[in-house]
Amino acid sequence: xxxxxxxxxxxxxIGASWAALFLAHGAHVAVQDPDPEAEARVxxxxxxxxxxxxxxxxxxxxxxxxxxxxxxxxxxACREAEFVQECGPDRIAxxxxxxxxxxxxxxxxVPIASSTSSLLASDIQEGAAHPGRVFVAHPFNPPxxxxxxxxxxxxxxxxxxxxxxxxxxxxxxxxVIVVRKEVIGHIANRLSAALYREAVxxxxxxxxxxxxxxxxxxxxxxxxxxxxxxxxxxxxxxxDGGFRHYIRHLGPTQAARWAELGSPELTEPVIAQLIAGxxxxxxxxxxxxxxxxxxxxLIAILQARARQGL
Amino acid sequence: xxxxxxxxxxxxxIGASWAALFLAHGAHVAVQDPDPEAEARVxxxxxxxxxxxxxxxxxxxxxxxxxxxxxxxxxxACREAEFVQECGPDRIAxxxxxxxxxxxxxxxxVPIASSTSSLLASDIQEGAAHPGRVFVAHPFNPPxxxxxxxxxxxxxxxxxxxxxxxxxxxxxxxxVIVVRKEVIGHIANRLSAALYREAVxxxxxxxxxxxxxxxxxxxxxxxxxxxxxxxxxxxxxxxDGGFRHYIRHLGPTQAARWAELGSPELTEPVIAQLIAGxxxxxxxxxxxxxxxxxxxxLIAILQARARQGL
Numbered sequence: 094x095x096x097x098x099x100x101x102x103x104x105x106x107i108g109a110s111w112a113a114l115f116l117a118h119g120a121h122v123a124v125q126d127p128d129p130e131a132e133a134r135v136x137x138x139x140x141x142x143x144x145x146x147x148x149x150x151x152x153x154x155x156x157x158x159x160x161x162x163x164x165x166x167x168x169x170a171c172r173e174a175e176f177v178q179e180c181g182p183d184r185i186a187x188x189x190x191x192x193x194x195x196x197x198x199x200x201x202x203v204p205i206a207s208s209t210s211s212l213l214a215s216d217i218q219e220g221a222a223h224p225g226r227v228f229v230a231h232p233f234n235p236p237x238x239x240x241x242x243x244x245x246x247x248x249x250x251x252x253x254x255x256x257x258x259x260x261x262x263x264x265x266x267x268x269v270i271v272v273r274k275e276v277i278g279h280i281a282n283r284l285s286a287a288l289y290r291e292a293v294x295x296x297x298x299x300x301x302x303x304x305x306x307x308x309x310x311x312x313x314x315x316x317x318x319x320x321x322x323x324x325x326x327x328x329x330x331x332x333d334g335g336f337r338h339y340i341r342h343l344g345p346t347q348a349a350r351w352a353e354l355g356s357p358e359l360t361e362p363v364i365a366q367l368i369a370g371x372x373x374x375x376x377x378x379x380x381x382x383x384x385x386x387x388x389x390x391l392i393a394i395l396q397a398r399a400r401q402g403l
Numbered sequence: 404x405x406x407x408x409x410x411x412x413x414x415x416x417i418g419a420s421w422a423a424l425f426l427a428h429g430a431h432v433a434v435q436d437p438d439p440e441a442e443a444r445v446x447x448x449x450x451x452x453x454x455x456x457x458x459x460x461x462x463x464x465x466x467x468x469x470x471x472x473x474x475x476x477x478x479x480a481c482r483e484a485e486f487v488q489e490c491g492p493d494r495i496a497x498x499x500x501x502x503x504x505x506x507x508x509x510x511x512x513v514p515i516a517s518s519t520s521s522l523l524a525s526d527i528q529e530g531a532a533h534p535g536r537v538f539v540a541h542p543f544n545p546p547x548x549x550x551x552x553x554x555x556x557x558x559x560x561x562x563x564x565x566x567x568x569x570x571x572x573x574x575x576x577x578x579v580i581v582v583r584k585e586v587i588g589h590i591a592n593r594l595s596a597a598l599y600r601e602a603v604x605x606x607x608x609x610x611x612x613x614x615x616x617x618x619x620x621x622x623x624x625x626x627x628x629x630x631x632x633x634x635x636x637x638x639x640x641x642x643d644g645g646f647r648h649y650i651r652h653l654g655p656t657q658a659a660r661w662a663e664l665g666s667p668e669l670t671e672p673v674i675a676q677l678i679a680g681x682x683x684x685x686x687x688x689x690x691x692x693x694x695x696x697x698x699x700x701l702i703a704i705l706q707a708r709a710r711q712g713l
């Protein structure tokens with residue numbers, strides 16, 4: 094499954110990064126954004142993303158600007174569109190307005206994928222003329238480098254739309270998962286939130302500094318999580334007995350830790366503590382372009398994974 | 404701070420991996436293990452670990468077997484030891500027995516670092532003749548590749564012992580954090596447990612399969628966590644406004660997710676579900692040596708981090 098003409102609603106970082114990926118795949122891409130400055134911003138993001146996509150073997154040649162349109166006009170962006178990636182503000186009223194506006198310009202069968210991180214597909218599709226084509230396709234920032242795409246059907250979503258989307262994003266080199274039940278935060282952001290809740294607890298309780306919490310992740314379990322998820326990690330931790338051995342023998346220590354985890358609140362003093370901690374941590378990275386370092390690091394990790402069959 | 408003669412109690416995977424790291428640093432290493440097979444096992448682990456340490460620039464030349472002693476005799480292992488890394492079974496009674504046995508053979512000032520992942524330094528040092536030298540230095544598996552070392556003082560630990568240990572492990576190329584208050588699981592395993600609790604919840608509730616939860620981590624936030632921890636990741640997610648912008652604008656969505664997180668129990672049906680899920684996931688990796696792939700991947704990530712100043 095592929096689409097030759099794709100419309101993107103919203104030319105922010107996420108929309109522009111999707112544009113890079115779709116262009117690399119050979120599609121014509123039309124980005125709609127109410128801001129007249131969006132065209133220049135999208136072009137800058139594309140110029141920065143393209144060498145990364147080339148390094149990953151996902152793009153060839155110069156940026157195909159001739160296949161890109163950036164416009165303030167939704168009707169123009171939707172002309173001939175076969176697929177829509179919606180990247181508007183993450184508020185339910187705005188999302189429903191966007192869907193209504195899109196439906197005025199699209200054929201009834203054109204899928205509308207929302208990049209929402211915090212809303213449910215069922216809520217977004219409510220009131221749509223053709224709710225069956227509305228679903229969530231949630232990427233991770235930056236979408237052209239982080240391969241995860243979480244697909245979520247709403248109550249009214251046509252299962253065939255999800256299957257077509259799975260094939261489409263898979264064809265873009267994405268690692269696609271289909272969430273089986275709608276929940277707030279889908280999968281990966283819930284896992285991130287769970288980790289972050291404990292991170293805030295450790296800082297708020299004076300057990301570790303912000304910088305030490307970050308180091309504990311990035312120089313510890315985070316290194317392994319870039320290669321395999323927690324179950325597979327524990328499988329290797331179980332030695333010859335594998336996950337069975339792990340969960341039987343060390344499951345009780347997991348449960349003991351679960352019982353000890355904190356439930357912090359983001360009060361003003363805690364927020365102030367976190368901000369001060371991040372400021373102190375940033376001093377350690379003075380002179381490092383963190384975005385560039387992260388993106389170059391992500392490319393190296395993805396290349397290593399491909400070499401190792403992971 | 405460095406030590407020329409180091410004793411290791413316990414020749415399992417952790418002890419043997421520590422041995423590789425200490426040998427690479429130029430120390431004489433004596434490993435004590437009651438199992439006569441330990442010598443052969445330690446030699447195998449060393450042979451496997453050495454090329455990895457060379458790739459990371461931490462070791463040169465052949466494995467210096469002439470600086471290694473593996474013995475069943477604790478007195479022999481402790482002779483001339485200036486530092487002890489304890490890697491025995493993670494049960495408090497066993498740890499206290501080991502400390503008592505060590506004290507019979509060591510000078511009063513020789514530090515005793517426990518690799519414990521689940522016990523508290525205060526509990527381990529209880530009853531010791533010289534409790535001030537007993538502390539926790541917790542590594543991540545495999546210690547010669549994962550740089551994190553968590554140092555924790557017990558109530559009676561001498562602060563100078565912790566400072567010396569910080570310098571010692573830092574000199575071994577480790578990323579050292581000093582935990583400010585003793586808590587179950589130290590820092591990194593608490594963060595891992597927090598993530599894993601939600602992972603089990605998602606599987607137990609039928610929201611995602613084991614394989615999809617693992618994919619959500621390893622192809623999503625896990626990729627970023629190998630490069631920087633959660634605070635720094637959110638700092639970049641905040642764009643030009645940084646962490647301040649993130650926590651003010653998206654803090655409420657974090658809190659909303661925290662309120663939704665699950666509290667699963669490791670009942671027999673849940674354990675069976677997890678085991679079946681891991682079995683299914685392993686089918687996807689048939690033919691891949693996961694330990695070798697992980698270790699090669701870790702080396703590539705660490706090399707990329709060094710290049711990027713991360």
